[in-house]
Amino acid sequence: MSTHESAEMSGHGGEVERAEPTGPPVPETVAEPIADPGLEDHVDRLADIDPKAERRADRQVAGMFALAALLIVGFLVAFFVFQIEVDGNVAEAVRNSNLALGLTLGLALFLIGTGAIHWAKKLMSSHEVDHERHELRSTDDVREAALADYELGVEESGFGRRKMIRNSLIGAMVLLPLPAVVLFRDLGPLPGDKKAHTIWDTDVRVVRDGSFEPVRPADLEIGSLVNAMPETFEDLPESGPARINERAKSPVILVRMEPDEINAAEGRENWHVDGILAYSKICTHVGCPINLYEQNTHHMLCPCHQSTFDLADNGRVVFGPAPRSLPQLPLAVDDDGYLVAQSDFTESVGPSYWGRRR
């Protein structure tokens, strides 16, 4: 390399290596500007040279361990002192017990930890060790020997030669996972059309959730919202999952607005009763129960992911990630003047899924 070229390099800074894309790489000797000075000298700590500092560290460590021991005793005392079987405020008793147990145990653990670390940092040797790394790759002869052993094994087993044995074994092993998969078949039934139907049906009364009282149109003021269930929900068996499963599908919300504010879609003109509308409470996004209602806009918000539905406009999605309108339950009034359903929902409630009823 000529004098001139090397000086050019310095002038061009970091650009040098890219000046000629096909040029030779910078030789390593030129590439490393600073030689490795080698390990720094060991610097003594205060405790290494000052006996007073050493004794102080010694006392500090022992002090932490001793305090931890005291705190452990404190934990045992607290366990029996802070009773939680009380007549009065259980939550408060539990809170006190939790605080006392947690503080004593936590501090004890913490002090054992800091004591050990302090010991290591102040009093144990501070000399670093320098260990050589070995290349992780085996040497060539070891690799060859290993390969030869493997090939010998293959040869001795005849795995390569005995094709019939090999193929039948592979066949058996390929089939073997199937029983394991099939065994899990009875984890649950096929979904069938259960997701598509609820217990809402013709003339099933709408009852308030909680009190399970039937609802008359006059009970609802304009702007109000009521959580409701089908009356037949109460007939479901107490044991087993039937009730909670239905609870995940059939809850509805009743809202009342001025009839002329309702913008009913074709075929839905008679689904409301004097401005009372019923919609599924299960969000069509991923199934959270919707519950935040804004009276003056008739917007209903799902608190989980903020899908917003316009209840005056057939439950249409006005914002958020839900892809479909809230299913509407067609309402009517029975002979006794109570709200009833005209039928089940006309589509599946809740999130979209392959095979959904529409």
Next chain:
Amino acid sequence: MSAVVNGAGKVVDFVDQRITASNWLKRNIRKAFPDHWSFLLGEIALFSFIVLLLSGTFLAFWFKPSMTEVMYEGAYTNLRGIHMSEAFSSTLDLSFEVRGGLLMRQVHHWAALLFVAAMSVHMLRIFFTGAFRKPRELNWLIGATMLFLGIVNGFTGYSLPDDLLSGTGMRIIEGGMLAIPFIGAALSSFLFGGEYPGDDAISRLYILHVLLVPGLLLALVTLHLMILWYQKHTHWAGPGRTDRNVIGYPFFPIYVAKSGGFFFVVFGVITLISATIQINPVWLWGPYDPSRVSAGTQPDWYVGFLDGALRVMPAWEINIFGQPLSLGVLIAALVLPGLVLTPLILYPWLEQWVTGDWREHHVLDRPRNQPVRTGIGVAFITFYVLLWIAGGNDFVATIFDIPINWVIWFMRIAVIVLPPVMYFVTKRICLGLQRRDREKVLHGRESGVIMVSPDGEYSELHAPLSQEAAYELAAHRRQTPVQLDPETDENGIPAPRRRVEKVRARLSSFYFGDVVQKPTVHELEAAHHDGHGDGHGDGHGPAPAALGRGEPEPPGEQSGIGTAPQP
């Protein structure tokens, strides 16, 4: 010989005569481990996992993973007479009738949050320092798998108490499953033993939570540590620290004391948090009821980004063969995690292929010396954090009094626009820092002393770095883009796999094309002779001549300075 050594000697003698233990001990007991605060992150993850195993075992003595409905008659009067699952009522019993039960529940929950957080930050540390490079790709893979399993187990655990929040979380998972085409409804039916929520899910999630997933985690963490032990720890560049050695304190006694002590510190801190900060007071939420929800529901932090994705996705739904396909849910719940996880897991191999660097690396990268990798990492963090914030968009709207629709629209745009912006900004910062390092090596650090020349010109005096300090800044390897071989060899035969190689060369120059190189020996010598040389050069093109510092020199004369040793 002290009593300690005598006692230990007897044990070693017994074991040695049976499994040659001394041989192993001799090689391992003084194993060198380097010291650095960032190496503690993995330890926090390990120790919180141990705390999880301990506290979880305690909880399992009382918890009943059953969805059988019972009427609560326990100590907490506010819920007496309410119907609930046995899982929920046994969780209440654990909290109100077992002394220390609430503490252990809170320890378990806090430790879980810390476990996933420590794993995540540990993984970022590994990424930004290049500790995933050969030979540590296997541990990267195991680590990524553990992070995934940790999140899965966190979620299954979150579902177990069967309170209102956990049920809502389960319902959202069901919604995600339903979005899977063809088999969504069947999958849901299999998991829940029929219709949602059924009465099977909790006992099924329980066995996953206490046996299968922790078993896998325990096996993987063991493997992780064995590989770490065998490969020896990485260390930072510095005097005497190379790819051929490891400098550190001996495992015994220093790290037995320090890491053992650190376990107690982690355990202690988790316990102190659990003593003082309430987490998941399920008795306030009440038992699960699919028709109820409370506003402002939030999942545990590590699920937040998925919830955020669900919130910001537009309401896309298409029809295929007359069937609905909820792209909005499908992308957020399944496609996005896949898109995030796959490149994350494959990253070590991607980078190796692009850079053509198949060497073993044991000295860590400073993030600035890998501007593109660091930029990619920061872009990833930006994407993740934005989704995470979007998971609390209702809080953002409430706290800052902004319409929620604006927040969502901002997030929709930001998750696409901000990551590339942050990539670019980060890369520029890295290049700037590299230039500064280069300047320091060439000219020393700025001393803050201003000199006035006889001509009345002001300049700052540069103090030379110590050799140790300069070596630290220049110890990293030079990185040059992969060179593309000529299209045809001398006989006119086209090079094989030319197109792939072209892509690779392009990616490689994307990685290293504008990296600021550390000075060469020639440059350093030139700088030392000259005193200022290309002091203001930025590694791009010739330095503006002397930039008003020192007397101008004719170009010819300048090139005479810094003569390299002649061959």
